[in-house]
Amino acid sequence: MVLAAAALWALAACAPRPKGVRLMLLGDIMLGRGVAQAYVGESWESALEAIGPLTAQAHLTAANLESPLTFHPRAAPVGYDLRAPPESVRALSGSGVSLVSLANNHILDGGQSGLTQTLDVLREAGIGAIGPDGEVVVRQADGVKLAFLAFDDVSQPLDLNQAAGEVRRARAQGGLVVVSIHWGHEYLSVPDDRQQALARALADAGASVIWGHHPHVVQPVEWVQGGALPYTTLVAYSLGNVLFDQAGPPATRRGVALSLTLERDGAHAVWAFAFVMDPSRFELRSADRAARLALQASLGPAVTVVR
Numbered sequence: 001m002v003l004a005a006a007a008l009w010a011l012a013a014c015a016p017r018p019k020g021v022r023l024m025l026l027g028d029i030m031l032g033r034g035v036a037q038a039y040v041g042e043s044w045e046s047a048l049e050a051i052g053p054l055t056a057q058a059h060l061t062a063a064n065l066e067s068p069l070t071f072h073p074r075a076a077p078v079g080y081d082l083r084a085p086p087e088s089v090r091a092l093s094g095s096g097v098s099l100v101s102l103a104n105n106h107i108l109d110g111g112q113s114g115l116t117q118t119l120d121v122l123r124e125a126g127i128g129a130i131g132p133d134g135e136v137v138v139r140q141a142d143g144v145k146l147a148f149l150a151f152d153d154v155s156q157p158l159d160l161n162q163a164a165g166e167v168r169r170a171r172a173q174g175g176l177v178v179v180s181i182h183w184g185h186e187y188l189s190v191p192d193d194r195q196q197a198l199a200r201a202l203a204d205a206g207a208s209v210i211w212g213h214h215p216h217v218v219q220p221v222e223w224v225q226g227g228a229l230p231y232t233t234l235v236a237y238s239l240g241n242v243l244f245d246q247a248g249p250p251a252t253r254r255g256v257a258l259s260l261t262l263e264r265d266g267a268h269a270v271w272a273f274a275f276v277m278d279p280s281r282f283e284l285r286s287a288d289r290a291a292r293l294a295l296q297a298s299l300g301p302a303v304t305v306v307r
Contacts, residue, residue, distance in 0.1 A: 276288075
């Protein structure tokens with residue numbers, strides 16, 4: 001892990017440091033099942049320490065948390081169970097993750113009591129949460145106000161009119177609106193028609209950044225012209241997995257951290273840092289050339305993977 005962290009320090013140093021709010025966005029983090037078993041008796045702080053050099057470059061780092069952090073029993077006797085031990089929160093706090101989206105199809109794996117405990121655990125660790133209650137979370141840095149919203153289109157279809165209305169209300173409060181959305185289909189390398197339609201509608205409503213997750217593989221990043229803003233909206237359809245015990249295709253073990261600078265007129269200076277997960281130890285390391293090229297191809301020309 002020391003070598004991986006050092007490599008990512010070198011990568012982070014390659015990227016320019018422009019003025020404005022530096023926001024780091026990550027994909028799916030799951031701390032239960034096989035990941036939790038791997039860290040029995042081990043330090044949770046080491047699980048994501050390789051991304052620490054990247055988060056240190058940002059004012060704010062956000063990720064999608066797929067695991068309720070709870071000891072409460074599972075809510076359903078069948079289906080996936082992604083509950084994680086509450087102490088696994090140290091993987092997040094130790095790596096510099098400061099905000100997580102909980103609007104996804106697994107956050108109620110421990111029922112409402114599990115969600116309540118998750119919120120308590122995150123609060124005690126100093127980590128903010130967006131969703132699933134729909135409340136706007138506001139953060140401000142370097143004179144720029146950010147309003148975060150989170151939506152889930154996987155558990156049940158998202159009411160698009162309602163979501164657009166929430167974006168418009170957040171936009172009316174001033175600042176830039178960053179939307180986290182759980183959407184799409186697992187393992188698809190391109191966004192489906194619904195993702196693209198949702199992205200256009202949310203951009204039209206005034207979202208400055210749309211940050212997606214759930215496919216567990218990297219999908220393209222693109223700029224969308226919305227009707228409510230004088231500038232284009234940055235849409236990251238999926239940033240892939242960060243940490244997961246998924247027995248899926250090799251692409252599920254590759255992900256990117258998306259670094260962007262936000263000013264009052266939207267997103268600028270967008271870069272991607274590539275990493276891969278070692279499935280034998282559930283640790284992250286910097287991506288080799290082949291993985292970087294594959295991730296660049298997945299992201300498309302709107303963003304550059306920084307070596």
